[in-house]
Amino acid sequence: MTRLRKFRPGELDEAQREVYDAIASGPRAANSAFRLTDGEGGLEGPFNAMLLQPGLGGALQELGSAVRYRTAMSTRAREIAILTVARVWRSDFETYAHEAVSRVAGFGEQELKALRTGDATAFPDPADRLVFDTCAALAERGDLSDSEFTAAVEGLGKPALFELSTLVGYYATLALQLRVFRVESPESLDSPPSTTQDFS
Incomplete structure (x- = not known):
């Protein structure tokens, strides 16, 4: 059961609304392959918790936007990296969201299965394999x-x-925040729970 109820748009203060709008109508919304809000406008995944402390949440979402849209890495490299983190952290939401992004980017089901299990042999291309191996080391051993x-x-080069x-x-x-607040993917929440705990 989730440990954090969804914030609804009508109850947000000005600072929270600014963070909400940056997520729900920023570049993520224009390019999203997965659901950013539920039927009542509540933010999905890690984004809802960012509204708890909008000064920090706003900076965190801005970092995420920069990582997603303002780096030189290819979409393919980025999604290999993200899904590697999702595997190591066993993050249901990150797997759900970024498998959707990866499918749009042209990943096959065999590649997605390999990213779920950590099977590097599914990536014979040297550039893919280097990203896979580097990110696995970073995520697993730090x-x-x-x-x-x-x-x-x-x-890759030092900038990459x-x-x-x-x-x-x-x-x-x-992934840590998703785990702490017990946030599940929308796929596992098609039927809203009858009760939620409010730790906001």
Whole structure:
């Protein structure tokens, strides 16, 4: 059961509304392959919790927007990285959301299954494999060995490695918040629960 009820648009103060609008009508809304709001306008996934503290939530959503839309990495590399974090953290919402994004981006079901299980052999392309291996090390161990660092720098470049390490940290933060507040994916919430606990 969720530990945080959904904030509804009509009850938001000015600061919360600013964060809400940045999420619900910003670049995520224009490009979303998954549901950002429920039938009553409540934000899905990690975004609802950002309204608890809009000063921090606004900065966090802005970082997420930068990670998604203002880096040089390809959509393919980004989704391999995000779904690797989702696997390591066993994050139901991140898997739901970014498998949808990945399908739109052209990922096949075999690739998505491999990302769910951590099967690197499904990525024979050296660039894909390097992103996969680098992000797995970052998400699983929180570091790169000297050889992994050298391979990442030589294959991706230091700016791209900075982007990937930021992405892994950001999505790990979201996965932690999703876990703490017991947020499920909309797929598992097609029938709204009869009661919710309000820890807002």
